[in-house]
Amino acid sequence: MTETFYQEFEVFSKRTPNAAFTHQFSLLAPNKEMALLMAQENFMRREPVVDIWVVKRTDVRGLTPDEKQMLTRLDNKDYRTTKGYGYLKKKWRHYEQQMLDEKEIMSWQGGDSK
Amino acid sequence: MYDATHLFEPEVMTEEEKLARFTERIENGEKIEADDWMPAFYRDTLIKLISMHGISEIMGALPEKEWVPKAPSLRRKLGIMAKVQDEMGHGQLLLRVVEDLMKPYEKTRGDLMDDLFTGRLKFHNVFHMPTRTWADAGTIGWLVDGAAIITQTNMLGASYGPYARALQRICAEEVFHAQHGESIIMALAEGTPEQKAMIQESLDEWWESLLMFFGPATKETTGTSKQDITIAYKIRTKTNEELRQNFFTKYVPRIQSLGLVIPDPTLRFDEESGQWIYAQPDWSEFKKIIQGGGPRSKERLALRRTSYQNNAWVREALAETMA
Amino acid sequence: MTEQERTALAALLYQLADDDFLYAFRGSEWLGLAPHIEEDVASSSIAQDSMGHAAMYYQLLEELGEGKADALAHVRLAHERKNSILVERVNGPGYYMETPEYDWAYAVVRNYCYTLAKKIRIDALKNSSYAPLAVAAVKINMELYYHLLHWQTWFTQLYQATPTARQKMDAALEQVLADFGDMFDYGEHGDVIEEMRLIEGQGILLDRWYQTLTPTLVELDVTLPEMRMSSNGRNGEHSADLNDALSTLGEVYLIDQSAVW
The missing domain is CATH 3.10.20 (Ubiquitin-like (UB roll))
Known part of the structure; x- marks a missing residue:
């Protein structure tokens, strides 16, 4: 042994x-x-x-190689992401405003909204 | 989490299909993980390669530790202590990788140690050699580790994910080792005539071992070589000879710049072939050394065996505390 | 500072420096040989830290005009050394390069008892009247939490593991206590050291050591063997083990003391 x-x-x-x-x-x-x-x-x-x-x-409960199939997704979920709302940029331009994109919003940390 | 696997028909694949899928993944540059399906020859090649690598780190700690207490200043004592610690640490990482690979065979770290003691598990030729002077500690740090860096960086992209990740950690620390070795060598090379003689003598003693470190160019030289399989399955990319040539390119100019003479009058770079021409080491001697017939093989194994057996009671005692 | 005071201060610094120097050396002899690879790596850090602490004390001596730190560490002969007997003792029979028969129970008990003593001394030194020493003590203290936790865990786990382990731990404790008598001794300059308030009195520290250790011993149902003084290392009285240790530690340095290594 x-x-x-x-x-x-x-x-x-x-x-x-x-x-x-x-x-x-x-x-x-x-x-x-x-x-x-x-x-x-x-x-x-x-x-x-x-x-x-x-x-x-x-x-630790991990995934077996077989169970990793549960991680697969179809690529049809742009409604979940900003990618699905890109057209707003042009729209806002029409109203002479800028779109609040991720870069802009994330720059507001600390309450510093310019 | 609710186990839903019984709801699905497991995908039934023949062995041929599994192998084809595996080969495709390797060719796509995907990483194979510990619990993925892999063919036995891939698993066995990895076990053999990584257990030899891991146990060499552990055995490699022994020749260097001889110089830890003797290191000639407080700072040198600290530096070499940290280096020997890293070698053991690299052994730990690599043995963990092998232990996971050996699971289907129900083997553990204890079996690896037994294989070492019975001579079934070999370790690198360089760690069978004596370290006679402080300069040898420097040579190991600078040139043996330099050679090790060349072979290890060659496998950083290994197809087996856990090995690649262990190598990432190891290579990052090897940078410190290389500089630690350079620092010792530089001090000796710039020192007294006795110190200079010490380092030249060390280079003379170690040169052949350094060339052997990369292994034979072809299996015809010694009868065995795993390099074809390891290259085909993307565990490594370069052949033994390509690695040895890299070593010459990186280190020959540096060695010579310190005023040291390489003990091979035939060594030269051939512009036409783009290759270094050098005197072959004695490959029959290489074979003898890794089979346990080197100058310090028996003593180092005895030291490892004694300490392992003397401490068996500690492992047995703590096994009782497992919860 | 009078000449007598300077001598007393140096004597205390030599005790601290030589203690950690030899303790780290004994720890470094275990490199590659510990019972478990993960533990080999972890305890090596403790040996390194301790060598680092020795270097800090030798540096304080250098600043006091005693000579170069490396020379103080490597050249002084056994009768000039002020370390306690406990730290100079071999790890077990056999040379570290050949077939050392090292005893892990002895390592654990020695390291635990020593680290506890070191912690108590360091806490006292944080209030030393010699400011550079107080500053060093605050720094060194930062690494002692881990050292103490490490050896305390090993000490209690081995004592609670198997009858064999307990028996080995008892034997080791007996052996350690037989050499422990000079641990808190300040040697021949003790009176001046205490008068100058470089550190609290040796009796107070020894009591504190007993008090800190007692709850652990009670929990483990261990009776502390009698503490003895085999000889007083603080006065330069040492065993043959120290001579062997010093010739190894200085082997390369002594080839050429004026060379740069």
């Missing part, structure tokens, strides 16, 4: 307070406390990190 080599943990980390958690890699550890002790030094020795998650791999 071969030796037990613990269990697999998936390691996630945040680089900055505003960043989303990113998957880093996996490691073998006997339990989650040990997994946490190993995580930073194994995968983030040289980069900033503000938070870490370790998740036992058996607790």
Whole structure:
């Protein structure tokens, strides 16, 4: 019989307070406390990190190759995106106004609406 | 999540269709992931390649760690400690990739260690060699790692996604290793006559091993070579000889610029063929070394085996804490 | 500062510097040999941090006019060293390059007991009357949270794992405590060190160490063996282990001390 080599943990980390958690890699550890002790030094020795998650791999429910079929979509959903409303640009021009596009709207952060 | 898979007829594909689909994905430049279907020869080639790569990192930590306590300043002690740590870290990444590939065979890290001890799992020729002086630590950092960077960057686009991602991490750290090695070599090359002699002697000692590192040009040289399959399935792009030629192009001018003499009087760049002409290393010696007959093969394996066995109680104890 | 005070300050700095230098060295001998690859990588960071701390203390000595930091680390003979006996002890029989029979239980117990002592000293040094030392203490303290958590986790998990593990941990604790007696000792300049308020009194720190350790021991149902002083490293009295360690640590540096390496 071969030796037990613990269990697999998936390691996630945040680089900055505003960043989303990113998957880093996996490691073998006997339990989650040990997994946490190993995580930073194994995968983030040289980069900033503000938070870490370790998740036992058996607790992750992913997609089987077959189930990945559920991710397929028809390319007929431009009503969900700005692409379906591009004609407004010309319309607004007629009213001598500019369209509020994504770039414009996202520039309003911090209440600074010029 | 509700498991709806039973509602659908699984797509029934013959083995031939699966292989055709797989080959098509490879040709389209798609990445194969751990739980995707793959033909046994692809899986087995990856297991063989990556387990050798991974275990070489782990065995490679041993010759370098010999010089960690001896490093000649506080800063050098820190630098080489960080480097040996990275080697073990690279071993960790690669072994994790292999462990996932070995799952269908119900094999684990323990089996890899057993394969190493019984000689079924080989490691790179360079890590069978003695490191006799501090200059050897510099040569390993600069030139052995330089050779490793050339072979590893060649596989950054590997068709197997987990390997490609591990290599991304590894190559990013290799940049530090290369500069760490250069820094040691530069100090010796600019130092006292004794220091200069030390580095020249080290180059003389390591040159043949460096050429061997890339492997034989064709399988006729040593009887085995996996390079055809690895190229056909886009695990790597260049042949052993192309990589060796790259190494000459990148490193020969740099070595010579430091006033060092390469111990091969026949070495020259042939403008006509665009190739470096060089004296072949002794390939029968190469074969002997990787089969465990190198100058330090037995000692390094014994060291690995002793520490592995002495610590077995720790792994057994912590296995009890698994929850 | 009087000459006597300067000597006392240097003595304390040598104790701190030599402690971390030897502790980091013993940690580095484990590189590549830890029980688990992930742990090998993680504990290497602790050895590196500790070597970094030693370098900071040697730098303070250099600034005090004691000589170059690298020379202080590599040239001084065993009888000039002020580290505690615990950190100079070998990891187990056998040379690190051949067939070392290292004991992970001893590593865990030594590292845990030492790190706890280091944490208590560093907290006290944050209020040192010697400002450069207080500044260094604040910096070093930042890395100790991880070191302590790391070894505390190993210490408790191994004690709670299997009868074999517990037995090995008990034996290791016995061995560590037999050398622990000089850990908080300030050596022959102790009175001046305390009068100058470079650091709190040795009795206070030792009590604090016991108090901090007790809840863990109670939880694990462990009785602390008797603490003994095999010899006083703070006064330069050392075991043969230190001679061997120093000849390895200085091997290349001593080939040519004036060369740039």
